[in-house]
Amino acid sequence: xxxxxxxxxxxxxxxxxxxxxxxxxxxxxxxxxxxxxxxxxxxxxxxxxxxxxxxxxxxxxxxxxxxxxxxxxxxxxxxxxxxxxxxxxxxxxxxxxxxxxxxxxxxxxxxxxxxxxxxxxxxxxxxxxxxxxxxxxxxxxxxxx
Amino acid sequence: xxxxxxxxxxxxxxxxxxxxxxxxxxxxxxxxxxxxxxxxxxxxxxxxxxxxxxxxxxxxxxxxxxxxxxxxxxxxxxxxxxxxxxxxxxxxxxxxxxxxxxxxxxxxxxxxxxxxxxxxxxxxxxxxxxxxxxxxxxxxxxxxxxxxxxxxxxxxxxxxxxxxxxxxxxxxxxxxxxxxxxxxxxxxxxxxxxxxxxxxxxxxxxxxxxxxxxxxxxxxxxxxxxxxxxxxxxxxxxxxxxxxxxxxxxxxxxxxxxxxxxxxxxxxxxxxxxxxxxxxxxxxxxxxxxxxxxxxxxxxxxxxxxxxxxxxxxxxxxxxxxxxxxxxxxxxxxxxxxxxxxxxxxxxxxxxxxxxxxxxxxxxxxxxxxxxxxxxxxxxxxxxxxxxxxxxxxxxxxxxxxxxxxxxxxxxxxxxxxxxxxxxxxxxxxxxxxxxxxxxxxxxxxxxxxxxxxxxxxxxxxxxxxxxxxxxxxxxxxxxxxxxxxxxxxxxxxxxxxxxxxxxxxxxxxxxxxxxxxxxxxxxxxxxxxxxxxxxxxxxxxxxxxxxxxxxxxxxxxxxxxxxxxxxxxxxxxxxxxxxxxxxxxxxxxxxxxxxxxxxxxxxxxxxxxxxxxxxxxxxxxxxxxxxxxxxxxxxxxxxxxxxxxxxxxxxxxxxxxxxxxx
Numbered sequence: 115x116x117x118x119x120x121x122x123x124x125x126x127x128x129x130x131x132x133x134x135x136x137x138x139x140x141x142x143x144x145x146x147x148x149x150x151x152x153x154x155x156x157x158x159x160x161x162x163x164x165x166x167x168x169x170x171x172x173x174x175x176x177x178x179x180x181x182x183x184x185x186x187x188x189x190x191x192x193x194x195x196x197x198x199x200x201x202x203x204x205x206x207x208x209x210x211x212x213x214x215x216x217x218x219x220x221x222x223x224x225x226x227x228x229x230x231x232x233x234x235x236x237x238x239x240x241x242x243x244x245x246x247x248x249x250x251x252x253x254x255x256x257x258x259x
Numbered sequence: 260x261x262x263x264x265x266x267x268x269x270x271x272x273x274x275x276x277x278x279x280x281x282x283x284x285x286x287x288x289x290x291x292x293x294x295x296x297x298x299x300x301x302x303x304x305x306x307x308x309x310x311x312x313x314x315x316x317x318x319x320x321x322x323x324x325x326x327x328x329x330x331x332x333x334x335x336x337x338x339x340x341x342x343x344x345x346x347x348x349x350x351x352x353x354x355x356x357x358x359x360x361x362x363x364x365x366x367x368x369x370x371x372x373x374x375x376x377x378x379x380x381x382x383x384x385x386x387x388x389x390x391x392x393x394x395x396x397x398x399x400x401x402x403x404x405x406x407x408x409x410x411x412x413x414x415x416x417x418x419x420x421x422x423x424x425x426x427x428x429x430x431x432x433x434x435x436x437x438x439x440x441x442x443x444x445x446x447x448x449x450x451x452x453x454x455x456x457x458x459x460x461x462x463x464x465x466x467x468x469x470x471x472x473x474x475x476x477x478x479x480x481x482x483x484x485x486x487x488x489x490x491x492x493x494x495x496x497x498x499x500x501x502x503x504x505x506x507x508x509x510x511x512x513x514x515x516x517x518x519x520x521x522x523x524x525x526x527x528x529x530x531x532x533x534x535x536x537x538x539x540x541x542x543x544x545x546x547x548x549x550x551x552x553x554x555x556x557x558x559x560x561x562x563x564x565x566x567x568x569x570x571x572x573x574x575x576x577x578x579x580x581x582x583x584x585x586x587x588x589x590x591x592x593x594x595x596x597x598x599x600x601x602x603x604x605x606x607x608x609x610x611x612x613x614x615x616x617x618x619x620x621x622x623x624x625x626x627x628x629x630x631x632x633x634x635x636x637x638x639x640x641x642x643x644x645x646x647x648x649x650x651x652x653x654x655x656x657x658x659x660x661x662x663x664x665x666x667x668x669x670x671x672x673x674x675x676x677x678x679x680x681x682x683x684x685x686x687x688x689x690x691x692x693x694x695x696x697x698x699x700x701x702x703x704x705x706x707x708x709x710x711x712x713x714x715x716x717x718x719x720x721x722x723x724x725x726x727x728x729x730x731x732x733x734x735x736x737x738x739x740x741x742x743x744x745x746x747x748x749x750x751x752x753x754x755x756x757x758x759x760x761x762x763x764x765x766x767x768x769x770x771x772x773x774x775x776x777x778x779x780x781x782x783x784x785x786x787x788x789x790x791x792x793x794x795x796x797x798x799x800x801x802x803x804x805x806x807x808x809x810x811x812x813x814x815x816x817x818x819x820x821x822x823x824x825x826x827x828x829x830x831x832x833x834x835x836x837x838x839x840x841x842x843x844x845x846x847x848x849x850x851x852x853x854x855x856x857x858x859x860x861x862x863x864x865x866x867x868x869x870x871x872x873x874x875x876x877x878x879x880x881x882x883x884x885x886x887x888x889x890x891x892x893x894x895x896x897x898x899x900x901x902x903x904x905x906x907x908x909x910x911x912x913x914x915x916x917x918x919x920x921x922x
Contacts, residue, residue: 124917130784130804137336140365148376151383151920152366154337155908156848159866160892168914173921188782188804189891190868199896224804225786231370 121175121241125150125234126165128158130188131223132180138227146231147238150178158182158219159192163203166217167210176216176241178234183221193221213244268299268393271327272385273318275309275334277364282307284368286378290333293382297389301325309334315347322351329392333361333385339795354397356847356907361388387919394912400844401885405491406595407838408433412483412781415443416820417812417827418600419465424831426474430838433592434469435478435497440530440547442466443602447530447626449633449640451820452680453710459546459635466548478590479549486597486781489889490807491843495592501585503554508580511550515581516540518570526558528637531630535637540571545635554581596807596834599791600827601777603813606660606667606766614659614764615729619742620645622729622762625655625677632684642688650691650760654744655682656726657697661767669788671767671817675701678765679711682719685763693719694757696726696746704819722757724749729762768817781808790816801830806843809833848890848907854880856902863894863903 127133133154139146155161158181166177179200181193196219204214218240220233272294276282287305295303302321306314309332321327330353332344337360345355363381371377409425411418414436422432434441445451446466448458469475478497485496504515516538524536530543539559542552554562554571561567561583572581605626608616616622621644623631634640644650655678661671675697682693700721702711715721726746733739734756741758748755770789771777778785782805784792791814794802801809809830812823837843852863852872857880864872864881871887872894874880883894883903892905901910 122921124920134338134784134804136370137338137362137365140336140369143369145372146370148367148371148373148380151380151387152362153387153913153916153920155892155913156905157891157893160896160905160908162896162910162913165910165913165917169917169921172918174917185779186784189889189893192868192891192893195866195893195896224784224792 119242119246121149121238121246122173123150123176123178123238123241124169124174125152125178125180126155126158126161127152127180128182128188128192129154129156131182131186132158132220132230134224135180135222135226135230138224139230142227144227144231146234149238149241150234157187157189157192158196159187159189161196161199163199166203170210170212170216170247175244175247176218176237178237179217179219180222180230181219183223186223212247215240215244216247268329269301269325269327270299270329270331270389270392271318271321271325272297272300272303272331272389273309273314273333274303274305274363274385275314275332276305276307277334278307281334281364281368284371284374284377285363285381286374289378290381290385294385294389297386299329299393300389301327310340310343315343315350318344318347319351322348322353327351328353328357329395330358331361331385331388331392332358333363333381333388335364336362336366339798356398357395359388359392359395361385383920383922386922387916390915390919391912394909394915396906396909398847398906400847401849402842402844403489403491404842405837405840406493406593407431408592408594409596409598409834409838410435410483410493410495410592410594411598411600413443413600413602413812413814414438414441414469414477414479415600415602415812416445416462416465417602417823418443418598419462419469420824420827421598421600421811421831422469422475423465423472424828425834426472428835430474430835432475433478433497433594434475435481435483437480437482438543439480439502439553440543440549441469441477441479442546442548444626445820446544446546447633448629449636450680450684452676453704453706455680455683463546466546470548470550477549480553483780484589490845491595491837493594493597493807495594495597497590497592499588499590501556501587502551503556503581503583503585504551505580505582505585506549506551508578509551510578511552513542513552514574515571516542516552518574520560520567520570526555531637532624532627534627534630554583596809596837597781598809598811598827598830598834599781599783599803599814600811601771601774601814603768603817604771606769608659608764608766610666611659613728614656614726614762615731615742616764619729619731619762621650621742621760622764625674625681625763625765628681628685628763632681632688640688642685644761648760649689650685651689652692652694652759653685653689653761653763654694654696654726654742654757654759655763655765656744657695657765658725659764659766660769662698667767667769667788669817670701672701673817673819674765674767676704676707676710676819678763679714681763683714683717686717686719691760694744694759695719695721696724696744697721698723698725704821722746722748722750722755733758768813770814774814781805783808786816790814801826801833806845807837846890846907848905849885849888850883850890850892850894850903850905851885852881852883853902853904854878856900857881858900858902860899862897862899866894866897868893
């Protein structure tokens with residue numbers, strides 16, 4: 115395990131739950147790992163699997179998708195669609211030489227600042243243990259195709 | 260995918276210090292220098308408060324001087340100031356959607372320990388915004404008219420006040436209450452702290468005013484069953500449960516109740532929390548609004564056996580108001596705004612068996628005692644125990660279901676004050692010795708501390724300590740036949756046993772039992788405890804994350820009557836503002852489908868939760884109805900040919916952003 119390794123993680127957070135949870139963690143001054151960089155989407159259902167692959171191709175060591183809890187989606191069921199897409203993509207990732215553990219989907223509601231902190235810390239540690247994503251350049255190109 | 264977007268992008272980047280909120284952690288200067296070197300960036304500046312007037316003027320000036328056509332501000336959450344800076348961009352003569360916001364306060368400076376890491380993270384997020392900015396497009400907000408009618412859910416004091424305020428402004432109000440009468444918890448109280456106004460004297464005139472106001476349409480025994488649409492244009496279905504008495508025909512004379520085959524009340528009266536009895540046909544309380552009786556089908560003999568002589572029908576005679584065949588009715592309403600005033604429930608002390616509620620008959624909840632001391636209550640205001648005795652000593656236990664690691668951690672805000680009020684009323688009515696057992700006395704409010712002092716001077720005892728147990732186990736003759744309170748008196752530092760005749764549990768407030776279903780129905784957020792989430796705790800305390808729906812009263816968190824009424828007024832003002840403006844502008848984040856690229860695969864059609872997409876069988880492409888689209892973007896994520904796109908969240912914009920965060 116490389117303890118000096120500082121992973122870069124892309125977070126796709128939905129506007130109504132997880133993004134707000136991150137705002138709440140901020141207003142509550144909770145401290146957590148600085149490794150997740152957030153891209154806001156209106157719904158976790160907007161996260162196109164291609165965007166996830168694009169993140170891995172461009173150097174992300176992990177991707178964290180945050181959506182509303184089942185039944186709480188602002189758009190009724192976008193989070194279920196995110197779940198289906200994520201499950202399928204996790205099955206495909208090994209074909210690109212990417213460990214499926216590098217992709218995680220979590221339900222974090224707007225009131226769960228603490229949970230956001232814990233998930234980010236834990237996922238960062240998990241990616242740190244996995245080490246940098248050593249996708250070979252050729253494979254990275256394959257992802258992009 | 261990673262093209263350059265608009266080659267003529269001239270971007271201005273503004274990094275906010277937010278006083279020391281950002282600058283205290285992030286090296287703002289280094290971030291600004293970094294931003295200045297990014298492609299397309301013409302100006303990069305830092306400023307102490309970007310959202311202030313001089314901060315905004317800085318942007319306007321730069322846009323004009325440097326001919327900028329993109330603005331990026333790195334400051335707080337877009338949920339706080341996105342609108343502010345869009346307006347600034349518009350003031351500078353540019354389309355407001357040529358602006359993008361970076362959150363380096365909530366997501367960076369406030370949550371990061373290491374200043375170096377915070378600075379690096381800020382740089383990455385700003386780079387993402389700059390790359391994204393190339394792809395920003397001019398957009399126009401969608402404009403819709405606002406239906407001037409208002410739906411108010413819940414007829415307690417919050418709903419009543421909001422209804423009267425809006426109706427006095429000439430708006431049509433639909434007030435939906437699930438119980439047979441409006442009035443809510445306040446109607447059950449005797450007096451209100453700290454002024455000791457009689458609750459009925461100040462509430463019942465407002466209830467009557469609701470009834471008499473031609474602009475208020477009251478639906479009692481009704482629940483909202485379906486909500487669709489959006490701000491300004493909601494469609495609501497209301498289920499009206501049968502009262503078995505025709506509200507249009509009944510005059511509320513009450514003779515039917517007299518003529519019921521039961522000569523005395525037989526079933527527990529819900530309004531009196533089971534302390535009094537009612538007949539199967541009854542009025543919840545004399546001042547109920549609407550002042551129309553109802554029949555409880557579960558207890559009425561006619562419903563059970565069809566063999567009742569039906570004295571009620573006979574006495575009603577020609578009015579013919581009694582209708583055993585009433586069914587659940589569904590009413591459809593169209594409204595522009597909604598006020599949620601769904602209230603709270605009191606904590607159920609069965610959950611804390613050490614206090615003996617339900618085991619010892621003389622352990623009451625505070626709400627039950629409200630009914631006991633109430634002149635129109637089941638005992639006509641006589642405070643008598645269940646065995647008919649007058650209590651000589653009463654223990655009032657604060658913080659039952661509040662400030663408790665095992666139940667609710669929060670303070671319910673009203674219990675200290677109502678405990679003082681009940682102490683006063685019980686002492687006045689019985690002359691009993693009153694003990695208050697408290698953790699801390701919390702009396703912040705106008706006239707509250709003065710009231711506390713008054714009660715202290717009346718000779719009520721205050722013991723600082725949380726009662727561990729209520730038992731019936733006498734250890735001395737003085738404790739014989741009494742309820743014994745075992746408590747650590749933390750001021751004396753000893754454990755005491757105090758025998759009393761009556762125990763009052765000052766129960767806290769909890770979210771309604773069905774808050775989960777209700778919030779899903781209205782698409783609202785909740786705190787971990789189950790209180791509805793306001794849009795911003797300070798700056799938008801009655802707004803929700805669903806535009807056009809506002810909060811009033813205790814569904815947002817425990818509060819007293821003055822605060823509830825103030826909030827109901829605020830919610831009404833928000834509705835009025837929307838109605839008087841006459842239209843709403845909605846974020847133009849809808850999806851659209853490029854006919855040229857669409858292969859007609861149908862994938863998006865099944866994805867759409869709002870059936871906004873249909874198939875044009877002549878052109879053999881999917882067509883999106885913008886009016887129905889709510890902008891979730893799931894069709895865009897699903898489209899295999901890239902034909903579906905979402906404004907503000909185009910593929911190019913998001914891909915550029917992803918590329919940018921991975922500096």
